[in-house]
Amino acid sequence: MFKKVLIANRGEIAVRIIRACQERGIKTVAVYSDADRTALHVRYADEAYHIGPSAARDSYLRIDKLIDVARHAGADALHPGYGFLAENAALAAAVRDAGLTFIGPSPEAIEQMGDKVTARTTVARVGVPLVPGTPRDLHDDDLLAAAERLGYPVLVKASAGGGGKGMRLVRQPDELLGALSAARREALAAFGNDSIYLEKAIEGARHVEIQVLADSHGNAIYLGERECSIQRRHQKLVEEAPSVAVDEALRSKMGAVAVAAALAVNYTSAGTIEFLVDKDGNFYFLEMNTRLQVEHPVTEMVTGVDIVKEMISIADGRRLRYKQEDIRIKGWSIECRITAEDPDNNFMPSGGSILALREPTGPGIRVESALYEGMEVSLFYDPMIAKLIVWGETRAEAILRMRRALSEYRIAGIKTSLPFHMGLMDSPRFQWGQFDTKFLDSYSATWTQAQAEEERLAALVGAMLAHERGLRAIAISHGAEQGAASAWRRSALLTGMRAMI
Numbered sequence: 001m002f003k004k005v006l007i008a009n010r011g012e013i014a015v016r017i018i019r020a021c022q023e024r025g026i027k028t029v030a031v032y033s034d035a036d037r038t039a040l041h042v043r044y045a046d047e048a049y050h051i052g053p054s055a056a057r058d059s060y061l062r063i064d065k066l067i068d069v070a071r072h073a074g075a076d077a078l079h080p081g082y083g084f085l086a087e088n089a090a091l092a093a094a095v096r097d098a099g100l101t102f103i104g105p106s107p108e109a110i111e112q113m114g115d116k117v118t119a120r121t122t123v124a125r126v127g128v129p130l131v132p133g134t135p136r137d138l139h140d141d142d143l144l145a146a147a148e149r150l151g152y153p154v155l156v157k158a159s160a161g162g163g164g165k166g167m168r169l170v171r172q173p174d175e176l177l178g179a180l181s182a183a184r185r186e187a188l189a190a191f192g193n194d195s196i197y198l199e200k201a202i203e204g205a206r207h208v209e210i211q212v213l214a215d216s217h218g219n220a221i222y223l224g225e226r227e228c229s230i231q232r233r234h235q236k237l238v239e240e241a242p243s244v245a246v247d248e249a250l251r252s253k254m255g256a257v258a259v260a261a262a263l264a265v266n267y268t269s270a271g272t273i274e275f276l277v278d279k280d281g282n283f284y285f286l287e288m289n290t291r292l293q294v295e296h297p298v299t300e301m302v303t304g305v306d307i308v309k310e311m312i313s314i315a316d317g318r319r320l321r322y323k324q325e326d327i328r329i330k331g332w333s334i335e336c337r338i339t340a341e342d343p344d345n346n347f348m349p350s351g352g353s354i355l356a357l358r359e360p361t362g363p364g365i366r367v368e369s370a371l372y373e374g375m376e377v378s379l380f381y382d383p384m385i386a387k388l389i390v391w392g393e394t395r396a397e398a399i400l401r402m403r404r405a406l407s408e409y410r411i412a413g414i415k416t417s418l419p420f421h422m423g424l425m426d427s428p429r430f431q432w433g434q435f436d437t438k439f440l441d442s443y444s445a446t447w448t449q450a451q452a453e454e455e456r457l458a459a460l461v462g463a464m465l466a467h468e469r470g471l472r473a474i475a476i477s478h479g480a481e482q483g484a485a486s487a488w489r490r491s492a493l494l495t496g497m498r499a500m501i
């Protein structure tokens with residue numbers, strides 16, 4: 001087993017990986033930028049090395065510095081976390097070339113899945129259902145004909161893209177040529193590669209992904225699905241496992257397909273296969289994420305599998321400790337991504353010091369956070385500052401638990417997405433599970449904290465009235481008189497209600 005692991009990341013995920021290493025008796029090496037001198041991941045690790053200025057391109061994205069630190073510290077493996085260099089084949093190769101182990105897939109698998117057109121053709125060969133689309137780099141007149149054949153609306157996607165970056169929706173033929181040149185220009189600027197292709201746009205679908213684990217002995221399993229439709233501008237805000245749209249039959253079909261996709265690139269480590277699921281339960285491959293994902297905890301909560309520890313074992317050459325039949329989905333888990341953004345001001349990033357902090361605890365609550373009182377939240381990095389994850393016996397219990405946990409959470413000094421999450425948990429469409437990837441666009445456009453408070457009050461008054469009516473019905477059915485007792489009751493209810501608001 002590894003003696004020392006370098007964690008090439010920051011924030012809550014660096015802390016999460018340090019914890020997994022500690023539980024395995026593995027020493028940890030942190031790296032940090034100027035802005036992170038006093039960060040929690042630095043304090044939790046056994047050793048920490050400064051790797052440069054705050055800007056990520058000068059620190060967390062410097063492969064050369066990471067390898068130098070790993071060598072200097074005597075680390076034998078490197079975990080990339082998510083974001084930064086997690087899906088960078090050059091890092092995985094540099095780690096291998098330095099004689100160290102990359103805790104993730106091979107550079108070849110990262111590369112094959114990183115190019116979205118290569119990924120499509122590779123997984124199609126093993127029977128994975130694709131969204132109908134085109135090969136890369138067709139000429140404009142061929143693309144016009146292809147779009148006609150696919151049927152509008154179509155999506156122009158960058159071959160080197162992913163995560164919705166550089167995607168363009170085209171509703172009618174006269175918009176296509178403009179969209180093509182804009183998409184090529186954008187792709188060239190963002191990825192240094194102007195290769196594009198078309199897919200038919202599947203509207204009103206859900207974004208459901210399957211977690212897979214694959215070892216270096218050819219064993220691969222799936223750990224069920226995550227529902228990730230609650231997104232704003234391709235940033236997920238809430239994820240859950242399982243998905244209300246997936247039953248046991250669909251889960252095993254999607255699971256088998258996801259495992260086949262992973263095996264098609266000789267995948268090792270944890271990976272995620274993204275699908276669109278339409279109203280009729282048809283599913284289509286979108287892309288594979290060749291990394292640990294932000295939302296991995298919801299899968300851990302309903303399966304009991306520690307995905308990070310499994311990644312470490314797999315990288316160490318061990319066999320998977322689970323067979324497919326060992327994996328059972330128990331209960332329901334929801335994650336809210338807490339961001340340093342102002343939901344009352346179009347999710348504007350909000351930096352500053354954390355003046356006071358109280359994080360929720362208690363039954364069924366998991367907080368993945370690197371926050372501390374006095375911490376400076378800088379605008380250099382992703383606005384996600386913590387994740388609040390709950391587990392419940394049922395989806396309803398998980399929602400009630402999330403409301404309870406959100407109400408305990410106090411982060412003073414900066415604006416956060418906490419009140420937005422509370423509003424979302426209270427919204428009937430979320431509660432009924434009736435949402436697709438478009439839901440949050442309309443919901444967040446009308447959301448304000450004041451309105452959420454009003455709805456909360458209205459819900460309370462409604463509950464009180466329903467309760468009173470129930471009492472009256474009981475009184476009538478018991479033949480009792482409407483007398484002084486009900487006035488006392490009313491007064492008690494009002495007092496109780498005031499205590500709630």
Ligand code: MV4
Pocket residue numbers: 131155162163164165199200201202203207229231234274276286287437438
């Ligand atoms: C799609 C799609 C519909 N049809 N492709 C977005 C992230 C990236 N993984 C692929 N994405 C999508 N690709 C086809 N052919 C819908 C999404 C999508 C999405 C689109 C608009 C707004 C929010 C979205 C959330 C998830 C997925």
